[in-house]
Amino acid sequence: MSPRRAPRRPRVGVLAVQGAFAEHAQALSRAGAGVLEVRRADALGDVDGLVIPGGESTTLGLVGGESGLLAAVRSAIDAGLPVFGTCAGLIMLADEVHGGAPPLIGGLGVRVRRNAYGRQRASFEAPVSMPSIGPDPFPGIFIRAPWVEAAGPGVEVLGELGGRIVAARQGAILATAFHPELTADLRIHRVFIDGLRSAGRSREADAEGRTYVRSQ
Ligand code: GLN
Secondary structure (H helix, E strand, C coil): CCCCCCCEEEEEEEEECCCCCCHHHHHHHHHCEEEECCCHHHHHHHCEEEEEECHHHHHHHHHHHHHHHHHHHHHHHHCCCCCEECCHHHHHHHHEECCCCCCCCEEEEEEEECCCCCCCCCCEEEEEEEEHCCHHHHHHHHECCEEEEEEECCCEEEEEEEEEEEEEECEEEEECCCCCHCCCCCCCHHHHHHHHHHHHHHHHHHCCCCCCCCCC
């Protein structure tokens, strides 16, 4: 019998270009993950998953686009790297942005509308029903948030607010329009980390011991 390997503590990268990355790093470590701030493409080879935080998608797009970091993230996603995007992170991951802007990273088969709640409700808190994480609603903090206005067939809707999709998953891509890192509720971070544990086990079982993403 081959010895069983103890489950490794997943190591999660947080894209640390701009925005709420420090809060995500804290939430991830409270939820039991190791954390690495990712500022360069070569760090992507050292993580089991990646968080794309909220902030300003245009700034993230400009800075990350010029440095080539976003293209490297997209290649890593295509190679199977699990990602979790929040707010501007959701916008970055969307295949389509209302108004026809080109995708910044893409990969998630949705069309999002930026700043969807308008000026009157620029920032607010509301309970989001998310049956997959438990019966209690999630305390959603929305800050100039987008919503998902259309979702493709492969997209699983995880959370809705007022008839709008505000949390979704497609394969290894998880995204919320709100900011779970600004609450004490770690359920969504835990769902992401638990997913990495099972993804990690299947990678460890790969006979060739391949890494799923190469540093560039
Ligand atoms: N309105 C921002 C954007 O369009 C997102 C806001 C946020 O991430 N809190 O990028």
